[in-house]
Amino acid sequence: MTQARDIAALRHDFPLIANRPDLVYLDSAATTQKPQAVLDAIAEHYRTANANVHRAAHALSGAATEAFEAARSTVAQRIHAQSPNEIVWTKGTTEAINLVAASYAPTVLGPGDNVVITRMEHHSNIVPWQVACERTGAELKAVDVSMHGIDQDDLAGKVDERTRIVAVVHVSNVLGVVNDIPGIARLARKVDAAVVVDGAQAMAHLDVDVAALGCDFYAFSAHKMYGPTGIGALWGREHLLEQMPPWQTGGEMIEEVRIEHTSYAGLPFRFEAGTPNIAGAIGIAAAADYLGGLDGAALRTHETELVQLAESGLRQVEGLEIIGPDAAKGPVVSFAIEDAHPQDIGTLLDQQGIAVRTGHHCAMPLMEALGLPGTVRASFALYNSASDVERFVQAVRKAREFL
Amino acid sequence: MNWASSEPAARTSVPATALDDIRMAFELFDAWEDTYRFVIDLGQEVAEMPPGQRTPAALVRGCQSQVWLHAHRDEGSGHVRFDIDSDAHIVRGLIAILLAVYDDHSPAEIVAFDIEGLFDELGLLSHLSPTRGNGLRVIVQRIRAVARAAGDGHASTAK
Numbered sequence: 001m002t003q004a005r006d007i008a009a010l011r012h013d014f015p016l017i018a019n020r021p022d023l024v025y026l027d028s029a030a031t032t033q034k035p036q037a038v039l040d041a042i043a044e045h046y047r048t049a050n051a052n053v054h055r056a057a058h059a060l061s062g063a064a065t066e067a068f069e070a071a072r073s074t075v076a077q078r079i080h081a082q083s084p085n086e087i088v089w090t091k092g093t094t095e096a097i098n099l100v101a102a103s104y105a106p107t108v109l110g111p112g113d114n115v116v117i118t119r120m121e122h123h124s125n126i127v128p129w130q131v132a133c134e135r136t137g138a139e140l141k142a143v144d145v146s147m148h149g150i151d152q153d154d155l156a157g158k159v160d161e162r163t164r165i166v167a168v169v170h171v172s173n174v175l176g177v178v179n180d181i182p183g184i185a186r187l188a189r190k191v192d193a194a195v196v197v198d199g200a201q202a203m204a205h206l207d208v209d210v211a212a213l214g215c216d217f218y219a220f221s222a223h224k225m226y227g228p229t230g231i232g233a234l235w236g237r238e239h240l241l242e243q244m245p246p247w248q249t250g251g252e253m254i255e256e257v258r259i260e261h262t263s264y265a266g267l268p269f270r271f272e273a274g275t276p277n278i279a280g281a282i283g284i285a286a287a288a289d290y291l292g293g294l295d296g297a298a299l300r301t302h303e304t305e306l307v308q309l310a311e312s313g314l315r316q317v318e319g320l321e322i323i324g325p326d327a328a329k330g331p332v333v334s335f336a337i338e339d340a341h342p343q344d345i346g347t348l349l350d351q352q353g354i355a356v357r358t359g360h361h362c363a364m365p366l367m368e369a370l371g372l373p374g375t376v377r378a379s380f381a382l383y384n385s386a387s388d389v390e391r392f393v394q395a396v397r398k399a400r401e402f403l
Numbered sequence: 404m405n406w407a408s409s410e411p412a413a414r415t416s417v418p419a420t421a422l423d424d425i426r427m428a429f430e431l432f433d434a435w436e437d438t439y440r441f442v443i444d445l446g447q448e449v450a451e452m453p454p455g456q457r458t459p460a461a462l463v464r465g466c467q468s469q470v471w472l473h474a475h476r477d478e479g480s481g482h483v484r485f486d487i488d489s490d491a492h493i494v495r496g497l498i499a500i501l502l503a504v505y506d507d508h509s510p511a512e513i514v515a516f517d518i519e520g521l522f523d524e525l526g527l528l529s530h531l532s533p534t535r536g537n538g539l540r541v542i543v544q545r546i547r548a549v550a551r552a553a554g555d556g557h558a559s560t561a562k
Binding site: 340341342343344347348351358359373374402403 | 443491
């Protein structure tokens with residue numbers, strides 16, 4: 001286990017970070033950098049083990065299949081799934097949510113039913129539900145939020161007897177708010193609604209335990225947890241996945257195909273049409289292993305300290321408002337400066353070698369609810385340092401002088 | 404294109420900095436601070452668009468900040484006149500450069516102008532990159548589309 005004092009050394013595990021002392025990378029909520037262990041695992045797979053999986057009758061394919069399924073088990077264990085069958089590989093969080101909205105939702109939704117989301121959702125946890133509701137005649141309801149979190153009274157009022165699905169983000173990509181998923185799951189359980197969680201921003205920072213969360217589906221991406229782009233997973237309760245029809249069809253997901261009729265493969269292959277992202281699976285497992293080898297509590301302490309340091313520095317900047325909760329949150333600091341467009345601040349920070357994200361962060365309904373055109377968002381990861389934060393705050397001060 | 408149908412916007416009397424002056428100023432800059440201070444200052448010269456003209460139809464989509472564009476053709480000269488505004492300071496300054504280039508020129512001149520060459524010379528080329536969220540490229544595309552539409556059926560000589 002890594003101690004808190006060792007976290008700073010982890011920076012050297014990340015070649016891009018180590019090779020770019022000029023750059024302060026504060027856009028990890030968009031995508032994290034990748035440790036050498038992940039890069040090595042992917043390269044090693046292509047160098048020594050590449051073959052298609054679940055197909056050929058040769059030893060190399062057998063070994064590739066074994067590694068691919070071992071990756072599934074690694075990821076299943078990382079989130080405390082009951083079985084690797086509960087892990088369906090997807091392109092990422094977006095595809096995982098789309099899978100639930102396209103396959104599960106039509107089996108439970110009809111006219112008069114409703115889906116409850118919140119106004120702090122990323123577009124990828126809004127639009128799939130809009131489409132599912134349009135197709136089934138169900139109603140989409142959005143719970144009010146403030147920068148401090150979900151309006152609990154509004155949530156309790158909107159979840160009713162006809163709510164079939166509650167879809168909510170675990171950690172907000174804009175505010176850093178960590179939602180009370182167990183509480184939401186208890187509320188949903190009373191009306192037999194399924195809880196779908198967008199875990200994109202949680203996986204790199206929290207020890208996610210789907211059993212403890214009490215949700216029914218959990219969606220996440222590798223590239224926001226130190227893994228490669230192009231792969232992620234949907235975790236779902238096995239009995240729910242069992243009942244769900246396929247959503248994409250083709251090879252791999254079948255049991256037997258005749259021109260008249262096809263029978264489908266079991267879990268999880270039924271939802272994995274076509275050749276999967278094999279190297280991606282190896283990569284996400286390497287990322288899960290990397291995270292598993294760290295002391296989660298030390299990691300959170302490190303990231304929380306960065307957030308606190310950033311916020312105390314930013315609060316000294318005249319006209320600056322931090323857009324987020326006072327309570328504990330994910331390693332994200334969103335802010336707005338009076339009379340200064342977020343984009344202007346982003347440009348001036350970029351000139352100073354500080355990489356942040358600006359704009360609506362794919363959460364336009366949240367911006368509308370907050371009455372903001374956008375925010376500047378600095379997001380931190382384990383490889384960031386106090387010195388990064390100091391440079392960032394200094395650069396914001398300088399940008400402020402311009403505007 | 405809405406250039407023909409849009410209302411001629413009232414222009415304020417603040418004289419815009421001419422393109423040659425902008426070029427000369429940029430030659431003196433070494434540090435990014437000087438460049439961006441100047442760009443922001445240029446933005447102050449752009450006539451503020453009255454709220455009534457900041458209509459959804461005038462909005463240039465694809466910009467992270469809000470950018471509104473009106474264009475009309477001057478009956479006498481045949482030149483295209485532009486009013487462009489933004490709610491972001493740096494974008495406004497970049498718009499001032501675009502206005503210095505494009506405003507009050509013939510459609511053929513507008514289409515022929517090598518804007519990438521100019522932005523390269525000024526050290527601002529990254530702002531025209533398709534990967535940039537500031538949408539300057541989209542504004543230029545709109546300006547050129549307006550000019551092309553205005554040029555159709557109006558024989559003009561290129562410079």
